[in-house]
């Protein structure tokens with residue numbers, strides 16, 4: 001079905017609030033450019049295949065050893081293209097690889113990578129890494145108001161150089177399911193011997209970083225089921241104290257009880273600080289490690305948790321792909337369940353078109369977030385935003401053509417799902433005010 005050109009123009013002219021990225025700081029990229037041997041990220045052709053695209057290349061036959069060479073900052077660009085070229089041809093139609101071309105088109109006006117232009121593209125990628133290029137790529141090229149970043153640069157909290165452009169999530173994996181005492185204890189300058197001590201550290205983390213954080217984030221679905229029981233402090237305290245003395249001595253069910261207790265403790269803190277709770281659900285990044293049976297249980301596992309904390313806003317990330325019907329059911333049934341389409345547009349563009357249409361026919365459109373690039377390299381965000389806009393325009397056009405949505409309703413709907421909902425769900429202004437208030 002043809003996309004109505006007026007709908008495409010409208011979606012194209014509307015800025016996104018980008019609710020999920022992993023962007024490295026611009027200062028980190030500048031440092032990697034200056035000293036390539038000291039940083040893992042390439043500043044050349046390899047950056048286009050560093051994140052997500054590499055996974056489809058591996059699925060299409062790229063060896064682990066060649067993947068490493070492909071993204072190594074020290075590998076020569078001709079060698080990189082010799083490795084990438086033939087495999088890229090085998091998987092060029094997937095969302096991940098379409099995004100490589102979309103991003104190239106928007107950044108440099110190139111439609112594809114070929115034997116004739118790969119070296120030139122590599123030079124263009126290197127030359128654009130300069131102060132201010134994040135703002136240009138995100139605001140001007142991608143038409144994004146601001147992003148929300150789950151940074152991997154600091155395990156506690158990333159002190160970004162651009163708080164108005166790169167809002168920061170507060171990860172609570174290390175505080176709960178992936179218990180990681182040391183970096184927090186060091187920053188808080190406290191000892192941890194008991195559950196009470198650890199609660200005090202969690203309280204300190206929320207007090208110190210909560211006002212500047214845009215949300216809290218947890219991707220423990222990569223490591224366990226999301227069946228977090230609401231274990232009491234009384235039950236968890238002796239297990240925790242013993243675990244601190246001898247981590248190897250804890251049985252699996254005891255570790256689970258500790259994680260479960262801390263997960264719920266953090267949710268209560270999030271409510272106290274008015275921070276939405278972002279949870280990874282669905283598909284796994286990478287290759288060769290996804291237990292699909294466990295992934296399929298994500299949304300069902302979350303039901304008692306969503307019910308237990310009616311004042312918490314739960315953001316179901318990545319539409320739980322390929323279990324997106326379950327995500328729609330959560331948003332339809334629970335007032336405090338929201339769905340974020342971050343990453344989904346490139347995992348499977350057409351499933352995302354279908355999801356958008358079905359979500360809008362089933363659940364409140366005020367609880368849908370339609371874009372997050374989910375990338376470490378900023379270079380890949382422009383293409384992803386373009387693919388999302390194309391898919392959104394297609395979904396809305398089809399709903400109009402089929403008589404499910406009236407044309408007059410579209411401007412308000414599009415504005416809401418692309419940016420208005422994010423402004424309603426997250427406190428962008430309050431967060432910025434906290435960044436601008438000097439610490440006492």
Ligand SMILES: [Zn+2]
Nearest residue numbers: 020021022374
């Ligand atoms: Zn992510």
